[in-house]
Structures are given as structure tokens and as C-alpha cells.
Amino acid sequence: MSPIALLLIAIGLGLAGWLAGRAKAWSFQKAEPNVRIAARPVYHAWYVAAWILMPLLGFLIAWSFLSSQLITYFVLQSPAADSLPAFEFERAAWLDEARNVALGNAPGVFNAGAEAFIEPFEAAILRVNIIGIVITLLIAFAGAAYAFVRLSPDFRARRKVEQKVMWILIAASLVAILTTFGIFASLVFETVRFFNMVSPVDFLFGTFWGPDPMSSADSPDGSRYGAIPLFWGTIFIGAIIAMIVAIPLGLMSAVYLTQYADPTLRRWVKPALEILAGVPTVVYGYFAALTVAPMIRDAAVAIGLENASTESALAAGVVMGVMIIPFVSSMADDSIAAVPGSMRDGSYAMGATKSETITKVLFPAALPGIVAGVMLAVSRAIGETMIVVMAASTAANLSANPLERMTTVTVQIVKMLTGEGSFDHPATLSAFALGFVLFLVTLALNFVALRVVKRFREAYE
Amino acid sequence: MSSTPATIHDAHGGPAADAGTSVIGSFGHTRTPEFEKRLQKRYRKERNFKRMGQGAILFSVAVLIFLLGNMLINGVGGFQRAELAVPIDFPESGLVGDETSLTASSAVQVLELQGLPEIVQFYAEEALGEEGAAQLSRDAWRDVAAALQGDPSLIERTHTFNLAASSDLASGLSGEGSAEMQALAQRLEERGVLSEKFDGGFLSRSDATSPQQVGIWGALKGSILTMIITLALAFPVGVLSALYLEEYAPRNRWTDLIEVSINNLAAVPSIIFGLLGLAVFLTIFPNFRSAPLIGGLTLALMTMPVIVISGRNAIKAVPPSIRDGALAVGASPLQVVFHHVLPLALPGMLTGTIIGMARALGETAPLLLIGMRAFVATPPDGFTSPATVLPVQIFLWSDEIDRGFVERTSAAIVILLLFLLLMNSFAIYLRNKFEKTW
Numbered sequence: 001m002s003p004i005a006l007l008l009i010a011i012g013l014g015l016a017g018w019l020a021g022r023a024k025a026w027s028f029q030k031a032e033p034n035v036r037i038a039a040r041p042v043y044h045a046w047y048v049a050a051w052i053l054m055p056l057l058g059f060l061i062a063w064s065f066l067s068s069q070l071i072t073y074f075v076l077q078s079p080a081a082d083s084l085p086a087f088e089f090e091r092a093a094w095l096d097e098a099r100n101v102a103l104g105n106a107p108g109v110f111n112a113g114a115e116a117f118i119e120p121f122e123a124a125i126l127r128v129n130i131i132g133i134v135i136t137l138l139i140a141f142a143g144a145a146y147a148f149v150r151l152s153p154d155f156r157a158r159r160k161v162e163q164k165v166m167w168i169l170i171a172a173s174l175v176a177i178l179t180t181f182g183i184f185a186s187l188v189f190e191t192v193r194f195f196n197m198v199s200p201v202d203f204l205f206g207t208f209w210g211p212d213p214m215s216s217a218d219s220p221d222g223s224r225y226g227a228i229p230l231f232w233g234t235i236f237i238g239a240i241i242a243m244i245v246a247i248p249l250g251l252m253s254a255v256y257l258t259q260y261a262d263p264t265l266r267r268w269v270k271p272a273l274e275i276l277a278g279v280p281t282v283v284y285g286y287f288a289a290l291t292v293a294p295m296i297r298d299a300a301v302a303i304g305l306e307n308a309s310t311e312s313a314l315a316a317g318v319v320m321g322v323m324i325i326p327f328v329s330s331m332a333d334d335s336i337a338a339v340p341g342s343m344r345d346g347s348y349a350m351g352a353t354k355s356e357t358i359t360k361v362l363f364p365a366a367l368p369g370i371v372a373g374v375m376l377a378v379s380r381a382i383g384e385t386m387i388v389v390m391a392a393s394t395a396a397n398l399s400a401n402p403l404e405r406m407t408t409v410t411v412q413i414v415k416m417l418t419g420e421g422s423f424d425h426p427a428t429l430s431a432f433a434l435g436f437v438l439f440l441v442t443l444a445l446n447f448v449a450l451r452v453v454k455r456f457r458e459a460y461e
Numbered sequence: 462m463s464s465t466p467a468t469i470h471d472a473h474g475g476p477a478a479d480a481g482t483s484v485i486g487s488f489g490h491t492r493t494p495e496f497e498k499r500l501q502k503r504y505r506k507e508r509n510f511k512r513m514g515q516g517a518i519l520f521s522v523a524v525l526i527f528l529l530g531n532m533l534i535n536g537v538g539g540f541q542r543a544e545l546a547v548p549i550d551f552p553e554s555g556l557v558g559d560e561t562s563l564t565a566s567s568a569v570q571v572l573e574l575q576g577l578p579e580i581v582q583f584y585a586e587e588a589l590g591e592e593g594a595a596q597l598s599r600d601a602w603r604d605v606a607a608a609l610q611g612d613p614s615l616i617e618r619t620h621t622f623n624l625a626a627s628s629d630l631a632s633g634l635s636g637e638g639s640a641e642m643q644a645l646a647q648r649l650e651e652r653g654v655l656s657e658k659f660d661g662g663f664l665s666r667s668d669a670t671s672p673q674q675v676g677i678w679g680a681l682k683g684s685i686l687t688m689i690i691t692l693a694l695a696f697p698v699g700v701l702s703a704l705y706l707e708e709y710a711p712r713n714r715w716t717d718l719i720e721v722s723i724n725n726l727a728a729v730p731s732i733i734f735g736l737l738g739l740a741v742f743l744t745i746f747p748n749f750r751s752a753p754l755i756g757g758l759t760l761a762l763m764t765m766p767v768i769v770i771s772g773r774n775a776i777k778a779v780p781p782s783i784r785d786g787a788l789a790v791g792a793s794p795l796q797v798v799f800h801h802v803l804p805l806a807l808p809g810m811l812t813g814t815i816i817g818m819a820r821a822l823g824e825t826a827p828l829l830l831i832g833m834r835a836f837v838a839t840p841p842d843g844f845t846s847p848a849t850v851l852p853v854q855i856f857l858w859s860d861e862i863d864r865g866f867v868e869r870t871s872a873a874i875v876i877l878l879l880f881l882l883l884m885n886s887f888a889i890y891l892r893n894k895f896e897k898t899w
Binding site for chain 2: 065068158162165166168169170172173174175176177179180182183186187189190248249250251252253255256257259260261269272273275276278279280281282283284285286287289290291322325326353354355356358359376379380382383384385386389390410413414417418431432435438439442443446447450
């Protein structure tokens with residue numbers, strides 16, 4: 001019995017409880033038509049349903065983890081378990097195959113030895129299913145009984161139900177904290193494991209990056225885990241090349257759209273910029289790798305640069321810059337719009353031209369907001385993955401030549417985790433350490449940027 | 462949009478503008494030649510500044526058009542494939558079968574046992590010559606079998622099938638590949654048996670090793686299943702926490718912590734969510750590697766903050782008078798929110814949700830990390846079976862060496878963009894239809 005089926009049963013039981021609760025509340029009303037009951041029948045109904053469904057949902061979540069382990073436990077307890085091979089890997093393979101056949105997911109077993117386990121598995125599955133249904137029913141009846149005896153004409157069902165709803169609301173908002181905590185904990189945990197194998201000094205200050213996932217995991221060579229070239233590649237592509245493209249173009253398009261363009265043009269161009277922002281990054285990556293990179297290489301060869309690569313940092317950076325344009329533009333738009341109109345009017349009154357007003361009054365006044373916007377854009381660019389995975393190289397390179405191959409933190413995370421490496425190898429774990437650095441840097445950038453924006457808004461409000 | 466000095470003056474001068482040209486004489490003593498020169502310089506700067514702005518807009522729009530045009534033009538080729546016309550005379554071939562046996566589930570095996578592969582090969586050699594028949598893909602007979610299953614009456618007559626050519630011949634047809642293939646393609650094309658045809662099967666097949674055989678349905682179905690999980694998890698949680706934070710939460714340290722978490726989650730790079738999914742979800746459910754369930758779970762965590770933030774804005778837009786009115790007639794705080802505020806804020810919340818879902822649909826990096834990049838040749842049949850999603854499929858195809866994949870990748874991108882366009886237009890429609898200004 002799958003968790004889905006149990007869930008349907010639970011919902012059915014909840015519905016039954018709902019109807020019964022409402023019927024009981026109506027019966028109070030019918031018995032004494034002149035007395036007002038303390039809550040409307042529908043709240044009695046929800047009260048009973050909540051007492052059935054909420055414990056059941058908790059049980060089902062636990063059961064979906066527990067049931068498969070319980071099945072394995074029962075199989076291992078069965079007499080057939082004696083014939084299991086001692087070798088851990090083979091053992092798991094046998095059990096997996098037999099389980100899949102028993103569940104009807106596979107037509108037959110591959111290892112002949114696993115054949116003997118199909119029957120124990122079927123028996124165990126049946127047993128576990130019966131246990132699951134029995135516990136479900138028990139919980140439902142216990143909950144229903146508890147709620148039902150409390151129903152009475154002067155029972156304040158609405159307040160009880162509302163309290164429960166409030167708890168659900170609080171639980172929903174705690175998901176965000178849990179997620180943040182989960183990210184932090186998993187990154188820290190794996191990073192500490194990595195630093196137990198490779199010294200943090202080697203990692204943060206080494207200048208050679210070349211982890212070998214095939215090497216022995218016991219004595220990793222710390223000198224191969226120097227992340228400086230990755231940090232440099234990330235900064236060079238995301239914070240330098242991309243920003244050289246995105247800042248002037250984004251800023252100027254924001255200025256033109258807000259200060260010069262007539263409404264018709266704005267109505268057409270703004271959605272176009274939004275489309276540019278909505279194109280998935282994998283499409284940009286494909287565009288960069290297939291169209292822009294060869295174009296840049298050909299151009300470089302045409303002006304006589306021989307060593308230009310088709311995986312140049314320039315191609316990835318430029319396309320990333322284009323992707324960021326709408327972002328910079330909308331941030332700049334917001335900060336320029338937040339500058340009080342009186343400042344602009346004052347400048348015009350003194351006889352300044354439009355461009356003088358913009359560059360000498362609006363920009364300085366909006367500068368904190370624009371800087372914050374750029375910081376957010378940088379944090380987006382350095383965390384961007386697909387463009388660099390598809391268009392940049394995987395070879396780490398400490399160079400200032402934009403036409404050379406370069407790699408970034410995100411490229412290496414993907415490379416390390418999509419290989420065949422074992423989870424205990426420092427090469428795999430290094431991805432988590434890189435992720436942790438990325439997480440901290442983007443967090444810091446966002447934190448500072450939001451602070452700046454907040455203070456900037458307050459200054460003009 | 463002309464940028465003569467007079468119009469610029471006009472833009473912020475008003476009455477002074479008319480005076481600009483005609484009254485120069487009377488103000489002659491202030492308008493020295495140096496002044497005039499400076500003024501000309503300032504106007505020139507103004508013009509250049511404006512041109513820079515136009516240039517920036519033009520560049521962005523040009524890149525957008527180039528990008529979309531590029532995908533579209535390549536994509537058109539992706540919906541076609543090189544097909545060889547092979548007439549098969551079924552009565553002569555000795556193949557037996559009737560309506561019941563051909564529509565049974567075992568029909569393909571029965572046809573194979575009756576020698577359908579050899580029959581197809583025989584007629585192909587007859588129609589295309591030995592060289593041409595060698596370029597028929599080895600599984601071409603399966604298409605014939607499928608056609609027979611779809612229309613059993615074919616077995617009583619001669620029918621011309623359009624069967625996929627090998628990818629070598631396909632690249633020969635498009636003027637690439639080896640010289641022999643190009644020559645062969647040219648010969649066959651002249652005889653009218655080889656041509657580029659619209660490939661409807663692209664929308665119904667799944668991943669394959671040859672660009673001639675691939676389809677998008679497997680990835681599309683994987684995307685749909687993943688999005689269902691994402692929506693089912695992120696929407697309720699997002700809406701409920703937006704309601705709590707905006708309507709009930711007391712101002713204290715916990716609330717601040719929740720707000721900071723949500724803002725941070727919205728800014729965390731998507732790949733970090735992939736690391737979370739890998740380290741947490743795949744440790745808990747090791748059997749569900751590359752299943753839509755885990756993908757949807759990971760994307761839900763990523764989408765939830767977007768829904769919360771847009772939901773809070775939508776709730777903020779509901780005027781306090783609505784709440785006061787409801788409270789005044791005796792509604793409880795919960796009734797105020799669920800009976801009055803939520804229905805009014807829902808369109809705005811839905812708009813935010815659709816935009817968040819569109820982002821999740823285009824997301825690739827976190828799914829790569831949790832293993833949704835396996836080669837999956839059959840469409841997933843549930844939330845827990847191995848699957849891949851559209852953007853990951855695009856990524857995988859873009860890595861293929863075979864040139865035939867270039868057009869297929871573009872075609873897949875066109876489909877992805879089409880879906881995004883649909884979702885976003887629906888969001889805009891919702892916004893325009895239900896948005897109220899109070």
C-alpha cells in the first residue's frame with residue numbers, strides 16, 4: 001500500500017469525521033431549537049476532521065520513511081536471510097532486485113540468488129501494509145473519539161479550530177527558517193568533512209586547482225585544491241566582464257526609458273526587457289556556447305590573436321552581462337524614481353540640460369540605490385551556473401586575458417558532483433566547500449545591498 | 462525626437478524656448494561667442510547622452526530579437542527530419558494479422574517473429590538500393606509495426622512509409638558530413654525517396670541516442686510532473702506563510718528571523734538548492750535519485766520565497782477598510798483573513814506564483830546536481846520513476862557531438878520558451894483582469 005493510498009484513506013476518514021461532527025452539532029440544534037449553540041455546526045465538523053487528519057498526516061509522513069525499512073527488517077528476520085551473501089554491495093543489490101519484483105516494478109531478477117527473496121518480500125510487504133492500515137484506523141478512531149466526546153452545545157469549536165489554523169500558519173512560515181537552516185547545516189557539515197582532509201589554508205590560498213577524483217581518498221594532495229583560480233575566474237567573468245556589459249547598458253536603458261522615451265515606446269520596450277530577464281539560463285548558455293563563443297573566437301583570430309579559445313571567459317561574461325541588463329535596469333529605475341522630483345525640478349530651473357540633470361543630480365542622489373543594485377547583480381552573476389557550465393571552460397586558469405579559458409566556482413561544483421566520484425572523496429566534498437563560499441559571499445552581498453537600499457529609502461522618505 | 466537645441470530647451474524651458482532664437486539679439490550682451498560655444502557643446506553632450514540611451518535600448522532589443530530569431534530558425538529544422546520513402550506491399554509479403562491480433566499488446570513481438578524487420582529491409586533495398594537501405598535506421602520496422610497497430614487495415618494493401626534515415630544520411634542531406642553521404646543523399650533526393658519532412662513524432666517520443674529518433678515528450682512529461690510537485694508544495698506553504706507574516710505575526714525576533722530567511726532564500730543562487738537537495742533529500746530518499754518527487758521538492762524550496770514575497774505585496778494592497786469592515790460586523794480575525802482578505806489578494810498571489818513557477822520550469826542547475834540528467838529513454842510513469850526535465854534535456858543535447866542535435870536542441874528550446882510565454886501571458890492576463898486599484 002503506497003503512502004498515496006493511505007493518504008486517500010486518511011482523507012476519506014477525515015471527511016467521514018467532518019460529516020459526523022456536523023450531524024452531531026445539528027442534533028444539538030434540533031434537540032433544543034431555542035438554545036443557540038456556541039459555534040456553528042461547520043466548526044464542529046472541522047474540529048473533528050482536524051483531530052482525525054492532523055495526527056494521521058504526521059503518522060503518514062513518518063510511515064513513508066519507516067515502512068520500507070520495516071519491510072527490509074522483516075525480510076532479514078525471515079529464514080531465507082541466511083542465504084544472503086556477506087558482501088555488503090551484493091547484498092544490497094539482491095535485496096533491491098527482489099523488492100522491485102515484489103512491488104511489481106520489475107519483471108524478474110537479474111541475480112538468480114535474489115529469486116529466493118521475492119516471496120519473503122511479498123510476505124513482508126503484506127504484513128507492513130496491514131500494520132499501516134491498522135495504525136491508520138486506530139489513530140483515526142482515537143482522534144475522532146477524543147474530538148467527538150468534546151462536542152456539546154456550549155463547546156467553543158470555532159476558537160479551537162482557529163487556534164489550530166493559526167498553528168498551521170506558523171508552521172508554514174517556519175519552513176523558510178528550516179530551509180535556511182538546512183542549507184547552512186548541510187553545507188557546513190560537508191565543508192568540515194572536506195577541511196578534515198584538505199587544509200583550509202591550501203584551499204583558500206592555493207593557486208593550483210586540479211582535484212583528481214580517481215586518486216586515493218585517504219591521503220589527498222592539498223596542493224591540488226587551491227581555489228584561488230576559481231575565485232578569480234568567477235570574479236573575472238561575473239563581476240568584471242559581465243558588469244562591464246550590464247552596468248552601462250542597464251543604466252542607460254533605465255535612464256532612457258524613464259527620462260526620455262515616450263510612453264508608447266516604454267510600453268513596448270519594458271516587456272521586451274522582461275522577456276530578456278525571463279529567458280532560462282540554459283538558453284543563454286546554449287546561445288553563448290553555440291553562437292557567441294565561435295563569433296568571438298573568429299573575431300579574435302581575424303585581428304591576429306592566435307590562441308583565442310572557443311571556451312573563452314569573454315563569451316560567457318558577455319552573455320551573462322546581457323542576462324543581467326534587465327536586472328540592473330529595473331534596480332536603477334527604482335532608485336532614480338525614488339529621488340524626489342524637487343531635486344530634478346531645481347536642476348532644470350537652474351538651466352541644466354536633461355543629461356546634466358541626470359548625471360549631476362539624479363545619479364549622485366540615486367547612487368546608493370544603484371550601487372546596491374549592482375551588488376545584487378554581482379551576487380546573481382557569480383551564482384549563475386548554466387551559462388558558465390555551457391560556455392566557459394573547466395580548466396582552471398589564473399589569467400587576465402579574457403580570451404583564455406577560465407572556470408568558475410559554479411562550473412566546478414557541477415563538474416565535481418556530476419562525475420562518478422564517491423561521496424567520501426575530497427574532490428566531491430570540495431564542491432560543498434565551494435558552495436559554502438558562494439553562499440556566504442552572495443549572502444554578504446545581499447545583506448549589505450539591502451541595508452544600503454533601506455537606508456537610502458529612509459533618507460528620502 | 463529631433464534633438465535640435467530648440468526642442469531640448471522646449472522640454473524644460475517653456476516660455477524661454479521661444480525667446481531662444483528670436484530674442485538673441487536683445488540679449489546679445491550676455492550671449493558672448495564663448496557662451497554660444499559652451500552652449501553648443503552642452504547641447505552636443507545632451508544629444509550624445511540621449512543617443513547612448515537609445516543605443517542601450519537598441520542593443521538589448523537587438524540581442525533579444527537575435528536570440529529568439531536564432532532559436533526559431535534553427536528550431537524549425539528541429540521539427541523536421543530526413544525520411545526515406547519505402548513502399549511495402551503487405552499482401553505480397555505474406556504478413557498475416559487481423560484487427561484483433563494487430564491491436565493486441567503483444568502485436569509488436571508477433572510481427573517481429575513473423576519477420577517484419579526482414580520484410581522492411583527487403584522492400585527498403587528494393588526501393589532505395591543496397592546503399593540506401595543501409596542508411597535506414599535499424600529500428601525502422603518498429604515504426605512500421607506501430608503504424609500497423611494504429612491502422613490494421615494497412616495489412617491488406619501496399620502502403621508507402623516515411624522512415625527515418627540514419628543521422629549520417631541526414632547530415633549528408635543538409636550538406637554536411639562525408640562526401641559519400643552527400644553524394645548518396647543527392648542521388649536519393651533526386652529519385653524523390655529522401656526528403657526533409659515534418660516530424661510530428663518529435664512531440665511524442667523520448668530521448669534517444671540518434672538525433673533522428675529523439676523526441677521531447679519524455680522530458681516534457683518529467684517537467685510537468687516536477688512542476689505539479691513544486692506547485693503542490695510551494696503554493697500552500699507560500700500563501701499561508703505570507704498570510705501569517707502579513708496579518709498575524711507579532712513584531713519580534715522570530716518574525717524578523719523568518720523575514721530575513723525568506724529574503725535570503727530568494728537571493729541564494731539556485732545551485733545552492735541543488736546542494737541542499739543532494740545532501741538532504743537524496744540522503745533521506747536514496748532510491749528516488751532523478752525522480753520528479755525530489756526535483757519538485759528542491760524547486761519548491763526555491764519557489765516558495767518568490768510566492769511569499771509576491772503574496773505579501775498582494776495582501777498589503779488590500780485596503781485596511783475591508784478588514785475593519787469585517788471586524789466591525791463581528792468576524793473573527795481568522796474569518797477576516799480567509800473570507801475577505803485572501804479572496805481579494807488571491808489574483809495577485811496567483812500572478813506571483815505563476816512567475817515563480819515559470820522560473821522553476823526554466824531552472825537547470827539544481828536538477829543537474831540531484832541527478833535528473835540521466836539518459837531516460839521512456840517517459841516517466843510516476844512521481845518516483847527516473848525522469849529528466851526540459852531544460853536539462855536541452856543541456857544534455859547541447860553536449861552531443863552529432864550535428865543533428867543542434868537543430869533538435871533549438872526545437873526543444875522553442876518548446877520551452879513557448880511554455881514560458883504561455884505561463885507569463887496567463888500571469889499578465891490575470892493581473893490585468895483582476896487587479897484592482899482601491
